[in-house]
Structure formats: C-alpha cells, structure tokens
Amino acid sequence: MTAAVRRWSLPLRALHWIMAALILGLLALGLLMTHLRFDLGTTFALYQWHKSIGVVVLLLWGVRLGTRAAWPAPPEETPAGWQRAAARGTHLLLYGLMLALPLSGWMLASASPLHLPTRPFNLFTLPDLVTAGPRLFAALEGVHAALAYGLLALVAVHVAGALKHRFVDRDGVMARMGF
Amino acid sequence: MPSFPRLLSALPLGFAVLALAAPGARAETYRIDPAHTQIRFEVGAQGYPVTKGVFRRFTSNLAVDFDTPARSKVSFHVAAGSLETGTPVLDAYVRGPVFLDADRFPEVMFESAAVEKLDDHRVRVSGVLTLMGVSHAETFLVDVNRATGTASLSLSAEGRIHRSDFGMVAGLPLISDDVAITVATLADQP
C-alpha cells in the first residue's frame, strides 16, 4: 500500500458500510417477508423491522449528503474515461435509489388498506404521506418492488466494479473506502 | 368448548344437589389460583390463522353462592401491559397506543352484575367490561365443575366481544372486530 492512500472522510466511510449492510439486509428482509408465509406475529415483526430499518436508512441518507458537503471527495483514482463516468453515474443513481426506496416504502405503508400506524422501533408514529386505498397501495407495491430490484441490480454492478478495481486493476480504489 | 369426559362432568351434578339441600348456605369466598389461571384471547385476521395471546397478570375476587347463584359475584382486574402473543414486537405494538394503550389504560376490568344459572354446571355471568376506559356490558358462559374430593372449583368462562365497542378500531376490518376471550381457572377455598 502506498503511503498516501487518498481515502474518503471517516464519517463517509463509516456511513457507506453501515448503510450497505442495512440496505442489503432490507433487500433480503423485504423479499423474505413478502414471499414466505409465516404466522401473523412473525410476519408483523418482520414488517416492523423492515420499516424501522428503512426509516433509519432515510435518516442516514440525509446525514450522508451532509457528510459529502462537509468533506470534499478524494481526488479521482481512475483516469477520465467511460469507467470513471460509469462509476459516477452508478453512484448518483445509488443516491437516488437510497432516497426513493425509503420514500416509496413510507408511502406504501401509509397507503396500506390495513392502515395500522407505522411505529419505527415502537418509538413514535410515522405520519401518513398519502391517503390509504387499495388501488394506490397496489400501485406503490409495484413501484417499491421495481425500485428494489433496480437497486439490487445496480448494487451488483457497483460491487462488480469495486471487485474489478481490487482484483483486476489492483489499484487503490477499494482502499479509498477501507479503514 | 372444552371437552370434559362425560363421567367427570356428571359428578358435580350430585354436588350441586347436595349443596341445594344444605340449609342456610351463603356466598363462599374462593381464592383464584393465579398459577392455575389462563386468561386467553383469539383474534382473526384476513389471510392468517387465528392469533392467540394471553394476559399474565391480574387480580380477582370470586364469591359463589350455590343456593342462590344470582348472589354470586366475580371480578377481574387484568394488567393490560401483561399481554403476550409469543412475538415480542407484536406484543409491544398491541400494548402500545394503537391498540390497548396500556400506559394510559393500565387495567382491563370485569365486574359481574348478574349471575344466572343455566343448568347444574353452567351459569351465565353478565357484567361490565372496562377496556381503554370504556365500559360496556358483556356476558360470559361459565362451566363450573367441582373437582372430586376437594373444595376446589374449576371454572371455564367464554365470551366474545367486539373491540370496536371499546373504541379499538385499528386494523378493521382486515383484523377482525370479534375477539374471543376465555378464562380457565382453578379456585380454592382459603
């Protein structure tokens, strides 16, 4: 490793890995809770965890944006070209989806015909973003799922890119996010 | 309905007859044994098997008059926060403001107003149930059985309430309005 690894700021690195873990967990939990059958208690608990953690991601998204504003990004490692542009585009889209997913989830929970208040970690009641209704709920279900699959695909591209830097290019890009 | 063996359920009939013959009997106080008491409820929800739960903490008073069943009395004070369904996340939610609001309404109370004998080991208990600060008349059918050779009574009460009567409307109609309540208990004479 070279003496001067140009890393992202510590808060951003911490947020990157915490949020990566939460988001991958939410993708798995979301698929699990909607595709497997459990008793009411278990299903209820899985949904509450999903919504509670999802709300945390939404909050952290705001913190992350603040972090990006407070500390400048390290100078680019990758030479200008399509790969650099692709990485930028991917990161931008990831930011968009990291916001769109919790927001669509929040709308989805508000629109639910069951219409039970969402209480993240049972601490407070999340206000409704939309009026409940079965048609709106069905539409938002599709949106939230489509965004989730989109995010999953984009994360796959993102991780593939990171692994290429690490094992093919053997450059310092991975280390920029390391500790 | 609990299915007692035929023979066993015929026994208390004899006791009841004996009790009727004894002159000057009056209401006898029983101690409800918390270790042998289960306060259960069942709620249906669309697309799921019934969800069952219990209340763990309560105090109660029971006085039984075998001569004049109408003079019998029963009351229960149940801690709303002692609800358990087997899923802690669900418990916290149901105890919370959306359903029981146990912080504001810590007690669920039942106070009997009238006891009516139906047959030798069944009575109908009517009274007032107070839930979330709302009082509403409810009735329970109670099987009364005297355990052979002891003074203990085994009681099994069943009732159905509409939770909307008490202002608990969350999740309607996907989570049913009907809640079945059963209380099974063993009561001794002190």
Ligand code: HEM
């Ligand atoms: C980054 C954040 C999130 C991710 C990655 C995510 C991911 C997912 C996934 C993969 C599913 C399953 C989709 C399907 O196949 O049907 C799902 C469902 C769901 N999500 Fe999220 N979610 C996030 C945030 C949220 C938030 C914040 C809420 C609510 C406050 C929420 C509420 C829901 C609900 C209610 C469902 C179930 C929809 C149904 O019953 O069909 N999600 N989520």
Ligand code: HEM
């Ligand atoms: C788990 C496997 C992951 C690996 C190995 C990984 C690796 C990396 C690396 C090495 C960078 C630095 C790129 C550079 O400096 O040019 C980075 C940046 C980034 N990663 Fe990941 N990542 C992972 C998961 C995720 C997930 C799940 C998300 C979000 C859904 C994500 C979002 C981002 C974003 C937005 C950036 C740009 C930096 C920023 O502005 O925060 N990563 N990642």
